[in-house]
Amino acid sequence: MNIYDISKKTGVSIATVSRVINGSANVSEKTRSKVLAAIDELGYTPNVFARGLGLNTMKTIGIMCADSSDPYLARAVYHIEQDLRKNNYDSLLSCTGYDHDVKEKCMTMLLSKRVDAVVLVGSNYIEKDEQQNNYIKNAADTVPVMIVNGVLNTPNVYCTVCDDRAAIYEVTENFIRSGRRDLLYIYNSHSYSGTKKLDGFRAAAKDAGIALPEERMHFINSHNVTVQSAKQAVAEIAEKGIKFDGVITSDDIIAVGVLKYARDAGITVPDELFVAGYNNFDISECCEPELTSVDNKLETLCRHCVSTLMDILSDDGSLPKKTVFSAEIIERSTTKFTK
Amino acid sequence: MNIYDISKKTGVSIATVSRVINGSANVSEKTRSKVLAAIDELGYTPNVFARGLGLNTMKTIGIMCADSSDPYLARAVYHIEQDLRKNNYDSLLSCTGYDHDVKEKCMTMLLSKRVDAVVLVGSNYIEKDEQQNNYIKNAADTVPVMIVNGVLNTPNVYCTVCDDRAAIYEVTENFIRSGRRDLLYIYNSHSYSGTKKLDGFRAAAKDAGIALPEERMHFINSHNVTVQSAKQAVAEIAEKGIKFDGVITSDDIIAVGVLKYARDAGITVPDELFVAGYNNFDISECCEPELTSVDNKLETLCRHCVSTLMDILSDDGSLPKKTVFSAEIIERSTTKFTK
Helix, strand or coil: CCHHHHHHHHCCCHHHHHHHHCCCCCCCHHHHHHHHHHHHHCCCCHHHHHHHCCCCCCCEEEEEECCCCCHHHHHHHHHHHHHHHHCCCEEEEEECCCCHHHHHHHHHHHHHCCCCEEEEECHHHCCCCHHHHHHHHHHHHHCCEEEECCCCCCCCEEEEEECHHHHHHHHHHHHHHCCCCCEEEEECCCCHHHHHHHHHHHHHHHHCCCCCCHHHEEECCCCCCCHHHHHHHHHHHHHCCCCCCEEEECCHHHHHHHHHHHHHHCCCCCCCCEEECCCCCCHHHHCCCCCEEEECCHHHHHHHHHHHHHHHHCCCCCCCCEEEECCEEECCCCCCCCC | CCHHHHHHHHCCCHHHHHHHHCCCCCCCHHHHHHHHHHHHHCCCCHHHHHHHCCCCCCCEEEEEECCCCCHHHHHHHHHHHHHHHHCCCEEEEEECCCCHHHHHHHHHHHHHCCCCEEEEECHHHCCCCHHHHHHHHHHHHHCCEEEECCCCCCCCEEEEEECHHHHHHHHHHHHHHCCCCCEEEEECCCCHHHHHHHHHHHHHHHHCCCCCCHHHEEECCCCCCCHHHHHHHHHHHHHCCCCCCEEEECCHHHHHHHHHHHHHHCCCCCCCCEEECCCCCCHHHHCCCCCEEEECCHHHHHHHHHHHHHHHHCCCCCCCCEEEECCEEECCCCCCCCC
8 A cells, every 4th residue: 555545546646645644735625634534544554654755765674584593593684684784774573483374464564664675584484375475475566575495486576595405315315325224304394495305305215215104204393492302202213113323304403302312322423323413503513423414505595685685676687586505514423424 | 852842842832743743734834834844854753753643553662682693682582572472562673783883773773663662682782881872861762661681770761680690609609619719701791791790700709719810701702602712712721821620601602612622621521620601501401511501581581571561561650670580500410519
């Protein structure tokens, strides 16, 4: 809804609507009443007034992330905000949680604050049920929408992702080449990126001719996995009598839980058990042995996202709708890969 | 600046100023011009128009934190947003960095988005130079300002803090009672809370009659200490020939760096060396041995901050300007305290 809608609704010219909004005296009382009634009826928000007032940009970008206490998301937000600031844009962050209705509400709220664009951080925003993504498509009618590590193919939406599938495929390949065949994959997200990682694990095992019963892919149903809950999960798998000599995980914290389990169970890492994390964050260097992990090039993703956005906002020609960066395996002491 | 300033400046009644802002016709052209000129001159922002329009609340709270990738700050923001959402308030987060001018700019930006209050998270907002805090005092003229883990004594500012001084005092006391006398304190912040912690260390040593040359209090000049940089710092202290059997730190990550140093140097923890962290975050359970740390009751602080704010916004009588919660020492395997 904007000044044009008011004009259309009332049959009053845009210039006159603008004069009413500006409180100018050069408007008849009858016209003024009509415009104010339309404003009331259409549920005008103050930001639209401001747009009407000619303040077309506040140089502010809205950022949405599910959970600021998730280290991956928090770091991404940090990089994006730093880069936006370098480009003289302010950021407004809304932490939406994982509930669809709240996400939608937060989007509406950010748009009402007259942001110039919205950046969605993390793959939790893209739902398999296409209907659930409509609020993103609608937002893209108004402002450019950037997605970091998620893909939605729709006009005015720009996606920057890491090739998580290829990364987990490569980790798994390394495990297998090094003689590990009793593999486990432990993960805690069905998001876009979570699905890609699982695909990579399955594909690598399949391509190597390794059977993979479902029980070897264990889902921890929590967005906030702790070392303790991950340790518990792997202990329960072992109790079921499932043997494993390699554990690949979707997140460093899960891998640290596996290391804690191994230590208690007297299992030597990496000799008896290979363990790999994902994200390559601080904790991969905090644990003992230090963790082999995947650097998903988060900073590169965020940089690219912001620079693309800056190009969009300055109308710099046609830009790629999707960019994919490859990840890098950082081998530390929880694996001993055969080269 | 608000409607009262316009009234004062022009000598026009508040009701009339409001009528001008509302675009009402019942105002003489002369008065309207005078008010509009004052609005222009005082640099009125659209939010004030919106307030004038009677849209007094958007149920949105502005949050400022220095760095969303700092786990302490990220977790605090998370708790505050969750609690605000439960109270049907949206949050707008601005990550300001540590530069004073940017902090001030972010405050202005949040106020221009018509937030109902501002929450400052972390003690980095309170400067020793009182002048630097003026922008907070000015903001408090417009909306309530809540500070989590920082103190500023000024009207309409409400502070919730953890007694970090007492916590470090108690940790140090425990080290000394357990026979450790060659103590080091390693820290990386001169913020309000950073200063309190250092005070606690000094006081406990002094009260126990332990001499404390300056070299035993080591400052790491970085907001983003890593395990590696902390390890490096403690290695350099050791190279200078400074002996130590107990290291107390202002942050878990520094303590993990000390553990890594000890492991490389063949020093047994806790037998030859006690180590204590602060914050009691994930990484205190990731490292080996698991880290004795201080639970600073962050969730309690944040809960209290939001509930106080809700009381303020519903005009619920007179509220305490400052609330102090005590911390709790969580002993794990890097110390063996004599009870």
